Amino acid sequence: MALIETPYLLFLGDAPDALAAKVAQGIRDWRPDNAVGQFRMEGCKADMKLPDMTLAEAKAAGAKTLVIGVANRGGVISQAWKKVLIEALEEGFDLASGLHNLLTDEPDLKAVAEATGRALHDVRVPAVDYPIANGVKRTGKRVLAVGTDCSVGKMYTSLAMDREMKARGLNSSFRATGQTGILITGDGVPLDAVVADFMAGAVEYLTPDAAPDHWDHIEGQGSLFHVSYSGVTMALIHGGQPDALILAHEPTREHMRGLPGYGLPSLEALRDMALPLARIANPACEVVAVSVNTQHLGEDEAAAYLDEVEERMGLPATDPFRHGAAKLVDALLAMG
């Protein structure tokens, strides 16, 4: 990925509901300073509670990039959006998108971007020739969240730890490995689109040598227990050479996401699988905490579940969305 210039104007288009604007919401939640305002078309049902701006107003407010913060059905770039996107290029904005259909595959956008000298960032497409991993130990500290399943809150956990560390004045970076994470931060590696031989090397590239007290929060992907994507998780564990693993779990899920017939592993099974694999790349790696996504549990139920996990696993457990990431960060800092 070439770096996406910030701050952004968030394009919400004609979003049919709030969920369709998930990417914009991620930017709003995690990098509010990156968004000067929102651009909504007629009928837009999403609202980031940011100032509604015209392109000219956003430009005046310093916005550099129009980010498509909304997903259409099928990931398509709607004709209804084209007028705005082309005008944005002409006004001097770059465009950034995580949609399946690429900005660079639209001949009109491509032609106008070339004529105006603006950049089209398709964050699904790797823009770098990543090296093959060399396994050389890097300086600085790294933490990776590994999940019992996909989509259990790994990105959220890492963003929350990064925010908590920054709030404490500590030296910390979130390292994005997926489309939403890349758009939130403006940089990262779209790992699921990297060619097999270069996956681990891409993660090494993403998390270079750093100061001894610096923590990289590497965004996790997939799960060792999810047969469709476990290879991607493996590359994160070996390319990331984490010092610390956080176990991420969603306790009400009945089977692995998209794989009926595959039950979820226990937290113990995840720990026992992930840790020996991580120690191949970093013999000092430890499992330090558990991050539980309790969104489907009531307040008391969530508290009881977290207590039970702490007792059973002998590890701090929290829901960073519900209770903040302080416990997780304390666990990292306790590593010494």
Add this chain to the structure above:
Amino acid sequence: MALIETPYLLFLGDAPDALAAKVAQGIRDWRPDNAVGQFRMEGCKADMKLPDMTLAEAKAAGAKTLVIGVANRGGVISQAWKKVLIEALEEGFDLASGLHNLLTDEPDLKAVAEATGRALHDVRVPAVDYPIANGVKRTGKRVLAVGTDCSVGKMYTSLAMDREMKARGLNSSFRATGQTGILITGDGVPLDAVVADFMAGAVEYLTPDAAPDHWDHIEGQGSLFHVSYSGVTMALIHGGQPDALILAHEPTREHMRGLPGYGLPSLEALRDMALPLARIANPACEVVAVSVNTQHLGEDEAAAYLDEVEERMGLPATDPFRHGAAKLVDALLAMG
């Protein structure tokens, strides 16, 4: 991969030594019926002990594809070869290559192939849009060799087991996942070039439902303990859903290939890592035997080492190159 039409004429070019013609040697060793002859240029130092043929002679003998069985320094398609390759296209041969530099990136070859209606097969490039893995249990039996390191003899082990099964009249296929394997058999998946999200799906595609008594011998890649490529190995374990694992090892290696500072794991560590991972996709999976590459050991030393491994691991152990694959096949058939 589109299927490469057989039989082949093996192009050895101006190979500076026998090692440069490793791909041709693989075809010669494992699919001799696929090669009607060899084409050597002046100064060629490799010899497959096949009839030397002109293009016209090979055509008359039924050859369909000219396979580049030789590697140049840097994987380049030498200008010295071009005259022969272009003539071959004009004579009605397809071309197949596993070189880094692609046939389809050479404008002259591309133009002649288009004009003559012939195919250019670059086996490093996936030619299929593979699906995302669905994890659904497939019929038939599958065996995968997993290594303590890369390049310890996994392909050789699988080819030897396939040959032994066919010799016994059993129902068996070798499933290629690398360039050499694909050129040997004319079909397969170039797994290291597949995009991350589709790796496991590509392996599912490669080893479809089969008769209950049919064995797929899936060519292994990388190693769970090799941090550069472990994600590829992981996708083979989960996409392949093997019923049986063979542990592959080269006992004299001092560190992981290309990774000074990374020691090799023990066979016990490999077993304990690979089996629980394999059982996620196939709970019935078993580790059934050990394949040892004893090329750097003397006859007595090799025999003693194999005895020691059998005793220690409680598994049959053999070097399929030195002693044949009968023991390995017996172990598969003993699974019932």
